[in-house]
Amino acid sequence: MAESSSSSSPTEEIVRMIKRLSAYVAFKMSSLFSTSIRNLDSRSIGAIAGLAIAVIFTWRAIRTPRERQRRQPKRRTQQSGETSSAAAAQSNLTSNPPDVSSPHDVTGVQDVVDQFFQPVKPTLGQIVRQKLSEGRKVTCRLLGVILEESSPEELQKQVTVRSSVLQVLLEITKYCDLYLMERVLDDESEAKVLEALENAGVFTSGGLLKDKVLFCSTEIGRTSFVRQLEPDWHIDTNPEITTQLARFIKYQLHVSAAKPERTAPNVFTSQSIEQFFGCA
Incomplete structure (x- = not known):
């Protein structure tokens, strides 16, 4: 038995x-x-x-x-x-x-x-699509998000693309119509920004064109760009612009080291775009 x-x-x-x-x-x-x-x-x-x-x-x-x-x-x-x-x-x-x-x-x-x-484990592409809620158009400022510099004055001296953001940026361009924008003080700064982005390989993937990198001379100009493009998502570091656009844009990502006390329900906060997508 x-x-x-x-x-x-x-x-x-x-x-x-x-x-x-x-x-x-x-x-x-x-x-x-x-x-x-x-x-x-x-x-x-x-x-x-x-x-x-x-x-x-x-x-x-x-x-x-x-x-x-x-x-x-x-x-x-x-x-x-x-x-x-x-x-x-x-x-x-x-x-x-x-x-x-x-x-x-x-x-x-x-x-x-x-x-x-x-x-x-989900891929970065899957995380990007999930986080963006299948959004098809994204606008994003350059200073403090894509670039190491945080002011237009710094762009007159040098332009540095953050290497840690490149992978996320390229994944976004695979699924979304991406527009980058920034306020600059002169034409030389504009040329330096385009050159730095090109050297970093941002334009080689085919998802982002130079024509989709927009420049203006005032913060109001950047707000106007966003309103005209009507994106599903806007990414910015300026809390005032984020507040102004909250009524018009479906979702926003406010990139800031410190979380603001009050934000609209459709505004998310993260220390970096990489951290928001789980790459930090």
Whole structure:
């Protein structure tokens, strides 16, 4: 009786793993198909294919030993004495072991189950689309967000693109119509900004054109740009402009080291654009 209980434990282990895998497959499939088909990317499709392979692998691990035993031809009973019967019984036990999956099969199934139970980390592109709520047009100021400098006077001396923001910026251009804008004091500052952005590779992705980098001479001019473009999102560091645009723009991101005491419900605050998208 102890031997029978021991030999059935691997099968019971596989059954428990199948139940876990089935529950996970049902949850994953419902989660994937609850979103629109256009939002499915290669990572999601790969997850579906992988889950299907895991189910097939698990089913074959159980089904194969049973089919092998079922296809085994019946042995004729020997009538020639006790010695022949004992030899035939011993041979049958050796060639046809009980219907129990080997520890190797159990380990293989467990590895597959454990792999698919690991949480899948979203890509930066997925985070950008989720954070922007599928917004299609974004306006963003340069000083303090894309550039290290924080005033137009500094732009007359040098222009430095923040390297940490480039990856986020390029992901935004893949899904959104992005416009960059800034107040400058002279034409030389404007030329320096365009040159710095080009050297940083901002224009090489094809999502951002030089014509979409706008310059003005006053803060009111930047506000006017945003109102005319009517973006889904505007990113700025000036709290006054953020407050003025709150009634007209669907969402805003106020980049500031200190969180303001009062903000409109549609205004989010973050220390940097990278931190807002989880890259800091």
